[in-house]
Amino acid sequence: MSATDPSEVVILAAADMPEKEPRAASPRRRARPEGLVRSLLRNRKAFAGLIILAGFILLALLAPVIAPGDPSIITGQGAQAPSAEHLFGTTPKGQDVLALTLWGSRSSLLVGFVVGLAATAVALLAGLTSAFFGRAIDNGLSLITNVFLLLPGLPLLVILAAFLPPGLGTVMLVLTITGWAGGARVLRSQALSIRGTDFVAAAIVTGEKSLRIMFREILPNMASIVMITLLGVVIFAIGAQAGLEFLGLGDPSVVSWGTNLYWASNDGALMSGFWWAFVPSGAAIAFVAFALALINYGVDEVSNPRLRSARRRPFGTGTEVAR
Amino acid sequence: MQFVLRRLGFYLVAFWVSVTLNFLLPRFMPGDPISRMMSQSQGRMTPEQVVQMQALFGLDDRPILQQYIGYWQSIFTGEMGVSISRFPSPVSEVIASQIGWTILLGATALLIAVVIGNLLGILAAWRRGGALDSILPPFLVFIGSFPYFWLAMGALYLFGVILGWFPLRHAFSAGATPSFSPEFIGDVAMHLVMPVTTIVLVSIGGWMLAMRNTMITTTSEDYVVMAEAKGLTANRIMLRYAARNATLPAVTNFGMAIGFVVGGALLTEVVFAYPGLGFQLLSAVTALDYPLMQGIFLTITGAVLVANFIVDIVYVRLDPRVRVS
Amino acid sequence: MTGITDAAPRNVLVVSDLSVEYRGEKRTTRAVDRVSFTIGPGEAFGLAGESGCGKSTAANAIMRLLRDPAVITGGSILFDGRDVLAMSPDELRSFRWREVAMVFQSAMNSLNPVMTIGDQIMDIFTTHEGMTKKQARVRAAELLDLVQIDAGRLKAYPHQLSGGMRQRVVIAMAVALHPTLLIMDEPTTALDVVVQQEIMAQIGDLQQELGFSILFITHDMSLMIELCDRMAVMYSGRFVETAEAKGLFANPRHPYTRALINAFPPMHGPVAELTGLGEGVRFTNIPDLVEVSPGHLAALDSAGTHDILGGRS
Numbered sequence: 001m002s003a004t005d006p007s008e009v010v011i012l013a014a015a016d017m018p019e020k021e022p023r024a025a026s027p028r029r030r031a032r033p034e035g036l037v038r039s040l041l042r043n044r045k046a047f048a049g050l051i052i053l054a055g056f057i058l059l060a061l062l063a064p065v066i067a068p069g070d071p072s073i074i075t076g077q078g079a080q081a082p083s084a085e086h087l088f089g090t091t092p093k094g095q096d097v098l099a100l101t102l103w104g105s106r107s108s109l110l111v112g113f114v115v116g117l118a119a120t121a122v123a124l125l126a127g128l129t130s131a132f133f134g135r136a137i138d139n140g141l142s143l144i145t146n147v148f149l150l151l152p153g154l155p156l157l158v159i160l161a162a163f164l165p166p167g168l169g170t171v172m173l174v175l176t177i178t179g180w181a182g183g184a185r186v187l188r189s190q191a192l193s194i195r196g197t198d199f200v201a202a203a204i205v206t207g208e209k210s211l212r213i214m215f216r217e218i219l220p221n222m223a224s225i226v227m228i229t230l231l232g233v234v235i236f237a238i239g240a241q242a243g244l245e246f247l248g249l250g251d252p253s254v255v256s257w258g259t260n261l262y263w264a265s266n267d268g269a270l271m272s273g274f275w276w277a278f279v280p281s282g283a284a285i286a287f288v289a290f291a292l293a294l295i296n297y298g299v300d301e302v303s304n305p306r307l308r309s310a311r312r313r314p315f316g317t318g319t320e321v322a323r
Numbered sequence: 324m325q326f327v328l329r330r331l332g333f334y335l336v337a338f339w340v341s342v343t344l345n346f347l348l349p350r351f352m353p354g355d356p357i358s359r360m361m362s363q364s365q366g367r368m369t370p371e372q373v374v375q376m377q378a379l380f381g382l383d384d385r386p387i388l389q390q391y392i393g394y395w396q397s398i399f400t401g402e403m404g405v406s407i408s409r410f411p412s413p414v415s416e417v418i419a420s421q422i423g424w425t426i427l428l429g430a431t432a433l434l435i436a437v438v439i440g441n442l443l444g445i446l447a448a449w450r451r452g453g454a455l456d457s458i459l460p461p462f463l464v465f466i467g468s469f470p471y472f473w474l475a476m477g478a479l480y481l482f483g484v485i486l487g488w489f490p491l492r493h494a495f496s497a498g499a500t501p502s503f504s505p506e507f508i509g510d511v512a513m514h515l516v517m518p519v520t521t522i523v524l525v526s527i528g529g530w531m532l533a534m535r536n537t538m539i540t541t542t543s544e545d546y547v548v549m550a551e552a553k554g555l556t557a558n559r560i561m562l563r564y565a566a567r568n569a570t571l572p573a574v575t576n577f578g579m580a581i582g583f584v585v586g587g588a589l590l591t592e593v594v595f596a597y598p599g600l601g602f603q604l605l606s607a608v609t610a611l612d613y614p615l616m617q618g619i620f621l622t623i624t625g626a627v628l629v630a631n632f633i634v635d636i637v638y639v640r641l642d643p644r645v646r647v648s
Numbered sequence: 649m650t651g652i653t654d655a656a657p658r659n660v661l662v663v664s665d666l667s668v669e670y671r672g673e674k675r676t677t678r679a680v681d682r683v684s685f686t687i688g689p690g691e692a693f694g695l696a697g698e699s700g701c702g703k704s705t706a707a708n709a710i711m712r713l714l715r716d717p718a719v720i721t722g723g724s725i726l727f728d729g730r731d732v733l734a735m736s737p738d739e740l741r742s743f744r745w746r747e748v749a750m751v752f753q754s755a756m757n758s759l760n761p762v763m764t765i766g767d768q769i770m771d772i773f774t775t776h777e778g779m780t781k782k783q784a785r786v787r788a789a790e791l792l793d794l795v796q797i798d799a800g801r802l803k804a805y806p807h808q809l810s811g812g813m814r815q816r817v818v819i820a821m822a823v824a825l826h827p828t829l830l831i832m833d834e835p836t837t838a839l840d841v842v843v844q845q846e847i848m849a850q851i852g853d854l855q856q857e858l859g860f861s862i863l864f865i866t867h868d869m870s871l872m873i874e875l876c877d878r879m880a881v882m883y884s885g886r887f888v889e890t891a892e893a894k895g896l897f898a899n900p901r902h903p904y905t906r907a908l909i910n911a912f913p914p915m916h917g918p919v920a921e922l923t924g925l926g927e928g929v930r931f932t933n934i935p936d937l938v939e940v941s942p943g944h945l946a947a948l949d950s951a952g953t954h955d956i957l958g959g960r961s
Binding site for chain 1: 668718735
């Protein structure tokens with residue numbers, strides 16, 4: 001398992017919520033989203049993750065300022081080690097690696113977040129619908145979800161990307177199709193659990209319309225799990241996009257972290273020992289993924305206090321006595 | 324029994340979806356793929372092949388339902404067409420020659436990662452707040468954030484190019500003849516170290532964390548408290564009461580992880596030029612060898628479904644509550 | 649309340665001024681606040697109170713089963729004269745189940761779902777008595793016989809048994825090593841009324857036969873009067889009244905005790921009107937117990953009154 005597949009990341013977070021009958025959750029009033037954000041900021045892990053992520057987003061936005069011009073034009077001699085002129089060195093072709101890495105962040109982050117939002121939206125829709133519109137629809141949707149979860153991700157990605165016209169749109173579409181199922185299962189479980197609570201039952205009995213109940217009663221209480229799902233899918237999307245591009249199925253003309261690695265491999269940078277050509281882009285992916293994972297664990301710890309690091313006594317020593 | 328039958332039905336549906344997907348995709352391709360492939364193969368395609376390609380892409384004149392049924396028939400006979408890049412070998416032959424290496428790589432990596440990861444998770448949960456629990460999970464999660472293939476590239480560079488400890492590519496040294504002799508097996512093992520290690524490193528964090536979290540939940544269950552009250556030894560409680568129950572979700576996850584490891588193995592093979600299906604897939608993509616691509620997709624999917632089914636059967640053995648019909 | 653030491657026969661359990669706190673990240677809650685009681689040999693002691701009053705916490709504290717973030721912050725627990733709070737992990741392990749055993753509220757949750765009933769009973773014998781599996785199996789069958797369950801059920805898994813059967817299995821497990829004290833934490837709450845009566849009868853029979861003391865915890869007062877010799881009523885971590893069972897029912901002195909008794913009208917006798925405490929009444933600053941008549945103590949201060957939220961009464 002790695003943090004580059006949405007179902008995996010959501011499994012980590014939802015290991016506490018196995019696929020079983022929805023627990024009777026204690027009745028809660030509409031949860032306040034501001035409370036969640038504030039406790040997140042206080043959580044060390046989440047805070048660190050947010051800082052790192054913000055840093056990358058900033059660099060992505062400022063890329064045209066820091067490294068103006070087209071990053072793929074040749075600006076120096078091929079395969080130069082890092083120097084004052086080229087801080088990250090040059091590729092075998094002679095392009096500036098720093099510029100490529102900075103500009104690459106724009107495409108990678110954009111695809112990551114677009115796919116994240118799209119796939120989470122689909123998953124949320126599927127989960128809510130499943131929980132709310134009766135057994136038959138639930139069974140049907142669950143079947144579809146489970147099939148998508150079962151089919152191996154990368155081969156499916158490859159086969160879809162190979163047959164559709166190459167381009168960023170295809171990549172985004174294909175990643176969304178393979179990325180929604182993991183979140184759908186978890187969101188359905190949570191939605192069912194909330195649906196079983198008393199205050200939702202009250203809403204149904206007083207005749208509130210289904211859609212209204214879905215969006216005003218159930219959804220706000222799912223804030224933290226939706227966020228975990230979203231971040232998980234973003235991690236998946238960034239990694240999977242890189243994987244696709246590495247295989248040559250992306251759009252090689254676009255500058256992104258994945259295509260940088262593709263060219264590094266293709267141009268023999270690896271075998272010739274020009275490490276500066278492939279380290280930055282890969283490290284960037286790793287750091288962004290790690291930042292997102294940190295935020296995820298923070299959200300999980302905030303909403304599931306049992307997982308917070310506790311001063312645990314060794315097992316079997318009995319209750320602590322402090323007289 | 325009912326559980327097993329339900330799962331079997333589910334896998335059949337999944338298989339049907341993948342076959343239908345394989346069938347429909349070429350038919351939705353815009354433009355004219357045939358001429359593209361002809362120029363790709365530089366005029367080496369024979370008229371029979373063109374006819375076969377046309378059938379594959381649905382460009383012949385049969386009604387679509389007939390094409391669909393015909394496609395299913397060919398699936399059952401194992402005829403997946405002829406590969407373009409390795410012309411004239413049939414796709415099934417190409418796949419069969421290299422699937423063994425992927426299974427070797429994937430299975431080894433998965434088993435090592437699962438066993439070690441889960442053991443570490445159990446230990447970390449048992450000694451919560453200890454060194455294992457505080458340091459290892461964040462570290463492994465960090466490593467797990469690396470894309471498979473990038474870590475593979477780094478390992479290849481560091482241990483292969485710079486340090487020269489391990490061979491750089493392929494499954495065995497050039498010129499060695501495959502046999503079951505110790506030398507050959509040793510050679511294969513050496514070539515296996517880096518690819519397996521990179522997959523294990525990236526995936527182990529996930530297993531450890533999931534098991535640790537499950538164990539934490541399990542140890543707060545009433546039956547563990549009761550076991551403590553009974554005065555049983557800590558070891559017995561940890562193994563027979565806590566871990567035994569905590570492994571159930573892990574078994575479920577194992578089934579799902581098979582699909583993920585396959586993906587990871589594919590990318591790792593590309594980096595190490597390991598002669599498995601992943602490497603084949605890459606060259607098929609580059610050569611626009613659609614029949615081969617489709618064949619690999621179906622094979623991998625089928626294998627994952629079968630593996631999952633086996634895992635389900637194991638699960639039934641482990642969880643007595645499911646055996647009730 | 650002072651513990652009675654060296655008086656014959658020696659008290660099985662002497663709890664003095666016990667306090668237990670839950671230390672959370674943000675705040676600390678006192679779940680048990682300076683509670684004292686004693687249980688003599690062969691005596692059945694009932695502990696009643698509403699959900700969340702601390703009775704389960706107190707019971708779990710006796711065996712030191714409470715986990716983080718619970719901490720025992722004061723008082724002492726003497727079992728047969730031994731200081732439970734000073735025991736080492738090894739002493740604790742051999743103390744548990746041999747001297748004190750516990751029956752938890754939900755048998756379904758307290759049995760390991762992936763082990764057979766037989767294995768879970770045999771566990772006790774192989775650990776504490778060093779028996780072989782064969783010997784343990786024989787003893788396990790005898791135990792099941794004691795609670796009228798067929799020995800064939802040894803191979804069954806918990807989910808294959810009915811609720812009442814499971815509870816009987818758990819009770820059988822508890823008496824396996826002939827402990828001196830049996831703690832029963834709401835053993836019949838999860839069962840329906842008919843099965844409840846069966847289980848209560850079973851407990852009574854076993855006590856006659858084996859002669860153990862019982863600490864019986866419940867929120868249902870009517871169950872207690874059948875089984876218990878003495879009783880205590882708990883509210884918000886403190887005892888508000890303690891007396892001989894019949895005396896407590898006949899003449900409850902604290903308003904909370906009265907309300908609790910009235911909440912569970914007896915199954916027999918004329919129809920009684922249910923009167924509760926009244927809306928919003930909460931007791932604060934519960935004073936220490938004082939003797940209001942021989943053997944009968946209540947938490948009333950010298951003026952014979954009690955504090956409630958919003959003033960005195």
